[in-house]
Amino acid sequence: MDMRFTPDELAFRDKVRAFLQADLDPDLARKVRLHQPLTKAEMEGWHAKLNAQGWLAGNWPTKFGGAGWTAIQRHIFEEESARAHAPRVVPFGIAMLGPVLQKFGSKEQQDHWLPRILNGDDWWCQGYSEPGAGSDLAGLRCRAERQGDHYVVNGQKTWTTLGQHANMIFCLVRTSTEGKKQEGISFLLIDMTTPGVTVRPIILLDGTAEVNEVFFDDVKVPVENLVGEENQGWTYAKYLLTHERTNIAGVGFATAALENLKRVAQAQVHRGRPLAQDPLFAAEIALVEIDLMAMSTTNLRMLSAAAQGQAPGIESSMLKIKGTQIRQRLDALTRRAYGGWAMALPASGNEGEPEEADEVLSATATWLNNRKLSIYGGSNEIQRSIIAGALAKG
Amino acid sequence: MDMRFTPDELAFRDKVRAFLQADLDPDLARKVRLHQPLTKAEMEGWHAKLNAQGWLAGNWPTKFGGAGWTAIQRHIFEEESARAHAPRVVPFGIAMLGPVLQKFGSKEQQDHWLPRILNGDDWWCQGYSEPGAGSDLAGLRCRAERQGDHYVVNGQKTWTTLGQHANMIFCLVRTSTEGKKQEGISFLLIDMTTPGVTVRPIILLDGTAEVNEVFFDDVKVPVENLVGEENQGWTYAKYLLTHERTNIAGVGFATAALENLKRVAQAQVHRGRPLAQDPLFAAEIALVEIDLMAMSTTNLRMLSAAAQGQAPGIESSMLKIKGTQIRQRLDALTRRAYGGWAMALPASGNEGEPEEADEVLSATATWLNNRKLSIYGGSNEIQRSIIAGALAKG
Amino acid sequence: MDFQLSDDHRMLQDSLRGILTRHSGDALWPALVEAGVPAALLTEDEGGFDGSGAAIALIFEEMGRAGVALPLTGTMIGAAAMAQAGRPAEDGAIVAFADAEPGTRYDRGVAIRAEGDRLTGRKTMIAGAEDATAIVVTTADALWLVQPGAEGLSMRGYPLIDGQRGADLELDATPALRLGGLADFGVVLSRGVLAHAALALGTITAAVDLTMDYLRTRKQFGQPLMSFQALAHRAADLAVEVEQARSAVVNLAGHLTDDTPLRDRHLQACKVTVGRVARLVAEEAIQLHGGIGMTEEYALAAMVRRLLAADAAMGDADWHLERFALGEPAWA
């Protein structure tokens, strides 16, 4: 047993740190730290910098233009990026679609779409969830009918994150209603500029517009945009969900949030001293910090086991639950550290925001926005059911 | 709205206090405070004192020899008794069987059994649970076959509290296997001195022997010991369970436990001061005290609504959950207040007990023993399901 | 012991529910004033006709349930404090209560100080300040009256999370009238706490009702959500906690005019219980709803923000827990 990084891993970490130090704009980092929505240009700019470095797709094999990193390297990159408040790599093309195309796509699809993802030619979004389906993903009803050399798509997707910036969407659509509900699903790539596609933003309770509804009204999609085989989409979807779950613990994000919380607790005054010295508040911080210390190692243990070739099981579900619990507790403590001072939202800033608005008010906005963590990507209830299912088998 | 007791209620409280002051032996109260098992004679002695006062059966109408108290009076009596560390009235005859006989028993049964309960001629115990049935009470299998002027009982009961002292047991037995499982149950009174009855103690994890298994092997029970009608026992059982749930919140017990906890925290040393002054431990005590302050009023609100004739609904389930949570938290805090000093049990006392054994060691024993609170009398999971069932109806 | 509403209070509740059903937006405040609701918040001595804990609890619970966003709490505290100090506000006036400060959770006197009869410093998140005809300001140990147009006073308004308009105040040697010491206004300030707690209780009730309704009607995997036992048991736990919050409000209402420390202990216990239940309900209501619970257009969003605001008003659960645990008074 050895808790230390290898010399190679340490050298890699230093390289990542040097890159972040040199290439990450402090103003951009500040926006990330305060959970302010980034513009499309800011996200694209960061992707371009990473791509120039060959680091945009850490999870892709080198033959597809990826960095081909080990799980530990990806972990180091993600943790360092989060701690430096670098923008998160938008996951839809890189982390989700890429692996699916690499595994199940045709040679033509790979040659066409993968370079465009790296170059930023396309902005992808995800068409999985539907209104009324909730956690029952396979119950989807958006349908695609084959008509000659194209499919005609009708229906609706929802919770489409950053769909307002996207020109392409990968969708799960129903191509058959026979058999089990999982068996009639196909995986389609749809150009969002096609007539009949409508995007409507959903405003969230923190005032941001990061998710959308996407409507399809007789949208024609060429058959060559079908990935893999018709009615086999559920297999690809599950594969994608597995890949979505790297970095599911969010150790880096939690570490950054903990540092921010400590900074706030140091600055806030309580009984004439820093709040950080209040025994009760200090104990609350300590409890979540201690939980994070353990989860960070749980995460590394699981990455290490995966690197040794052990089959992944319920680990990602465990990390999802614990990781989101920790982040939500950190968000709650930061909000509580500001107390009565954090009773407005950044969205109100355009009409006479209070002093220090962006620092203080990000606390409540972040708390509100991050309630999503335990809902999306398979709610924590779904994750518990997955774990329990494995436990039931013994 | 008025939070105060009426003058009549205050006078009643004073009378109860005066009685407890005069008639409760301090040594007995100390045993109760430390959760030490009482002897049969101690319990019978306390019953006799209450009976002499006419207070043994607060819940019985006066025409049956009860005190005929209001819900508020019963609450006052129970709270004052608990705070004075008086023994609890053994519930099986008074709180459980009595109301069933009064409602469903024949005139002969009432005339015969009720006075004997008050006088202490019989010690009753309860034959409800069976091994393998758990929370599924209606799934019971202990069967009674009618043979002429008697039933022949075969089967087993378990978790029979204080059954080792009892000469009589009231049992739910299966008299029919037709129809729904609830429909073939009868309510029988069985003399435990009948041949074929065997009692085996179950030692609990705190070392005490307060519950038992009771075995029936061709036990002959006269038909006149059937309460109500054959196969209607489930109705009587449910009625009994409702009555068992008065004082279900256990406010008095919790108040006594809180006072004990504060005493311990005041005596224990931490950083050269009383542990009670440690901010973290003080906050833990405060949290449960605050919860108790609210529950005490929840309890009174529900008693008051019942007194106004509002039909009882899910209130007793709510009080069961919150009441046991509070008591178990208090037990845990008391154990934690003693810390490394509470690592032995009173049961070990007979061979060289550590100093102050009965004070200190009762903490861990009480914690262990009171884990039962959230299991018996309908586990907290069953209570949640009852509440959820009501919520589902809206 | 009696937890029933009196006949007067039942009539008040009925009339209030009627007003809240019929009026909204800008029309609501005049309707409430016309119906005499502000007067029910003040004692006869203060120029009202009730001011009992029961009346305050009843009125603000209804406001919370209906989602009303009006500076009624500040007006009640401010008007009562002014009346107690012999300077009653005019009928129907809006009074702002400037309590929160930047740089601290809920401590007073961190960002503001008094020198003689002038105040210098900052106050923040003050509901109704822009419309107020008088502002009551807290410092470390006193209450002060400041006129909106006073010298050295500047104001910047913005929306608060509870749906009201708020403002930051900047005071630069602003003339102020000292109404008295904080502790002298213990009962008045405690009524303010009760108002916020009852407001929270109403919001809690509304959010839990909405959630239960959703669990009953929304289906997943072909079954109503309430038929999933893990969710059903969490719903049951919520129901238990709602009763605790209600009892905590009853306790403070019932002990509002008792002497300290009894009143203070019930006040702190009330804020702790209601604040913690409010947080729990905010989190669980969103989680049990799933994605829809995150959206602005669904009614829960505004309730969740009001729950956060109600916990925070005049000291949150953390702040009052510490004081309760240390045996400290509420107003000192």
Place this chain on the structure above:
Amino acid sequence: MDFQLSDDHRMLQDSLRGILTRHSGDALWPALVEAGVPAALLTEDEGGFDGSGAAIALIFEEMGRAGVALPLTGTMIGAAAMAQAGRPAEDGAIVAFADAEPGTRYDRGVAIRAEGDRLTGRKTMIAGAEDATAIVVTTADALWLVQPGAEGLSMRGYPLIDGQRGADLELDATPALRLGGLADFGVVLSRGVLAHAALALGTITAAVDLTMDYLRTRKQFGQPLMSFQALAHRAADLAVEVEQARSAVVNLAGHLTDDTPLRDRHLQACKVTVGRVARLVAEEAIQLHGGIGMTEEYALAAMVRRLLAADAAMGDADWHLERFALGEPAWA
């Protein structure tokens, strides 16, 4: 980064499991001594051959899983402390570690004090004291060596909740040898904490395995308990927490010889995490079992008591949380 067992440690684990399967009761201790297990707990300098965090964690986790009740922790701490002080214990000796005191949770020096080279006062709940050939005693700031037959020393034995024999010590100007200051023995004492934490982890694992087995096989209302979603989700939460406890033990094992404050922080975090998970498992394992989980004849009873003991050994979760939060060292 590597979390796998080394080949040596895998062999040690195999041999240990063999011994624990074949031997029990009085035969176990000699078998462990013969297999050299105590030596694996000490470094070469201390007369052993390993003493690494990994070895200690491995050995005590197995002991915990098997439910072994032997004074191995005290012997390890005592022997290592004596070796460090240049007074090695003989091979196979039992050393008692007298740490807990009456009248306090875990503070040291409350009930005992040193005057010159004599100790006066009390220690309590000392595992193995009756059989020990040497006793290592803590005071407020130091470690002392006391001989079992020393002047002024009296002892009264009784069973502990973890299944061992314990004793109270009464010292009346009892001669003692000062081994050194507490902080000088930071690594040795931290190994003791690691041992208790690993013991807890083994017990946690055993209790959770037993519970999962019960949920899978026991039926109620005709269905396995695990098919009731509310129970299944709680089982899932337990599984998550068990991984956290394991990671906390790994963290302390991996940082055992690091400098303070890094070692101390991992020590405190380990005690907090493992202690809290131990409590949760004790409560949930009983509750998920129902009545059978309360009975002495079922295997869970002994596990639950060992979980309480493991949390309490050398400071429980509460005690270490406070020190972590205040940034205090582990040994001072």
